[in-house]
Amino acid sequence: MNMQMVELEATGIVKRFGSLVANDHIDLKVVRGEVHAVMGENGAGKSTLMSILYGMQAPDQGSILLRGQGVRFRSALDAIDHGMGMVHQAFKLFNSLSVWENVVYGREPVRGISLDRRASMAKVADLAERFRLKIDPSARVGDLSVGVRQRVEILKALYRDARILILDEPTAVLTPPERDGLFDVIRTLKADDRTILFVTHKLHEVMAITDSVTVLRHGRVTERMATRETTPADIIRAMTGRVVNLTVERAPAAPGALVLDVEGLTIGTGPKPVVDRLDLKVRGGEIVGIAGVAGNGQTELIEALTGLRRPDAGRVTLAGQDVTQADVATHRAAGLAYVPEDRAVTGTARGASAADNLLMGYQRQQPFAKGFRLDGKAIAEHARRLIARFGVKIPDETVPVGTLSGGNLQKVVIARELTHQAPLLIAEQPTRGVDVGAIEFIHGELVAERDRGRAILLVSAELSEILALSDRILVMYEGRILADLPAGEADEDRLGLLMAGRVAEAA
Ligand SMILES: Nc1ncnc2c1ncn2[C@@H]1O[C@H](COP(=O)(O)OP(=O)(O)OP(=O)(O)O)[C@@H](O)[C@H]1O
Ligand SMILES: [Mg+2]
Known part of the structure; x- marks a missing residue:
């Protein structure tokens, strides 16, 4: 990192969804070999920005320089060809295939017309060892824990020779020991001069593993800083514009029946x-x-x-x-009210509106049921109240929850389960x-x-x-x-x- 080569520079990135401006003239400069944190409240525009950098969405405005060259990705495949890699929150692996098959999928080496299995398997094992990704290339992906599957995704990106790796909330699904393992991998990548974009909500992780931080708020950059020159309190202020109380005030419990x-x-x-x-x-x-x-x-x-x-x-x-x-x-x-661990699969119906999701499972109760029919007005009012109270970032209650950011989806589930008696x-x-x-x-x-x-x-x-x-x-x-x-x-x-x-x- 001594030479301070700029690996990636995005300028004036704008992305709109209807009237909502998810990215509002974002500038981002990432130095080669650094771990660069992107932070911001739920819905601030982090995942949108990452998907633009990975070629999954085109920006409405703005430009991207990669190692000094202007690029305009037509797709994620195009971005991969330019040395970009990304690990999504929902993994994109085939459970019935082995680690090795997943890693080389779409990039199978060919010798004559037959696949050179042995050479590519050796390459996968070699990469895993070099980057301290503890993994068995012949294991079936469906049998692996979440932490190991994440390593398969990283390995897949490295097999395609990713120079920049985007990790969108990689630690959200990890146990503490798995997170430590990921941090080891990040350190070896860094030592190899690879660049990491790291999205997280956890301040202690930012302090532990990153070199610099870009903070977004309502789609705009509010702050850029070197990690060692900042504090968690400064980052929180840049994200929220206020002081957040991280200790929970509570009186002793009075257990009853x-x-x-x-x-x-x-x-x-x-x-x-x-x-x-x-x-x-x-x-x-x-x-x-x-x-x-x-x-x-x-x-x-x-x-x-x-x-x-x-x-x-x-x-x-x-x-x-x-x-x-x-x-x-x-x-x-x-x-029983229940907030499940996996909100995307068991907690919500993605195609259904926020109002329906906020009701799910409780539609037979008062005041929502009128005889055998549902009271649409009561349901809409109830949804609007919860959206306001829990600060769900959404245009209105009729919008399908599939377009919500990850954290906002979680708020929908929490709001529903906390408010039923x-x-x-x-x-x-x-x-x-x-x-x-x-x-x-x-x-x-x-x-x-x-x-x-x-x-x-x-x-x-x-x-x-x-x-x-x-x-x-x-x-x-x-x-x-x-x-x-x-x-x-x-x-x-x-x-x-x-x-x-x-x-x-x-x-
Ligand atoms: N395809 C889409 N259609 C409509 N709105 C969208 C779409 N994708 C994102 N949005 C909206 O853009 C805003 C930014 O979303 P984004 O996912 O980038 O937030 P985020 O910073 O990653 O939040 P989180 O911390 O909750 O993951 C949100 O208000 C979201 O609802
Ligand atoms: Mg996100």
Whole structure:
């Protein structure tokens, strides 16, 4: 980075969607070999800008210089030919194919007319090793974890010799150890003089891995700075124009009646069930957080508690009703609100309007149902209220949610599930992909719901979020609850030991 060669320079980029200006004369200058963060609130225009730089959309105005040469990409393939690579949030891989086949797909090496499998497989293995991408080229992609699939996407870009790699919220779906692995890969790429554009909402990541930051607000650049000359507070101010309170203010909980009662829950029939005779109680007026390394039964537990999966033994009682073998609709009717981890697949219908998405699952309740018909006016008013209150960036409630930015889609799901009066709320990764201002707001709302007497079960990969919100923290390990700590007795170190199963050291 000593020579300060400019790798990429975009000038005056404008992109409109109808009357909305998603990118409003954006200038971006990226130096070769640096990690350049792009930050901004949900809907600020980050993903739009990235998709323009990757040739997926054409800008309405503006120009792009790549290593000093003017370029005008006609497609993503064209951008790839110019050394651009991108890892999308939703991966574009074939699950039934191997890592190697995915990586070379569309670029199969040819010797005569037959494919030179061995040479290209060796090249893939070689690239993986060189960039510290721990991966088995012969593994089937469908069998891999999210973190490893992301490495396949990076490998695919490197196989096409990407000099600039765009990562749009790569850490949103990663566990903390997977994120550390990604940062190792980024450091080796940097050492090889590759350039990284890194979109994230997490300030600590910006401080840890990036060299410079460009901040967007309402489609415009508000600030450009060297990371070592700035602070998280400065970045937040440039993004939001205000001071954001990152600590959650809350009074001690006053737990009331038992809302969720789980006894001896078991999933799996072998000698080592995924969930193993688990007991769990959540009362009204308390937030119970579940901490644990991914893969210790949390996913299966939540599936059983929401009706997505039938347990093999044990009993689940929700607001006094036995729902052990009940389906999703019956759980909802018994008093469950649920913010799923995967909002794009199970949380929303992309082609449907925001109003319909804000109603989904609750259309039979008052005041939306009038006899057998739906009351369109009540539904629209309800939607407009929630859009305003949760700050969803959308032209109006009739717009399909498929065009919303990632964080705004998350706000739609949160708004729907928080505002229906179910006695139990299960929230999985409630602030994944939302900006700092929205995190502050959602945390405040969760505490307010607790104080109104709701029982809340929180699952989050962010230990800081578990610690900030929970009144009690349960640590899950190998299908069991290993510890049940009052909030005051938990800290990151102790939870870390418990999550690794090291009970004696954590005592
Ligand atoms: N194809 C589209 N049609 C209509 N509007 C769109 C389209 N793509 C993006 N938008 C709008 O452009 C704005 C910017 O969206 P973009 O996805 O770039 O935001 P972002 O900064 O990536 O936000 P987030 O942090 O939530 O991912 C949003 O208001 C979004 O709704
Ligand atoms: Mg985005």
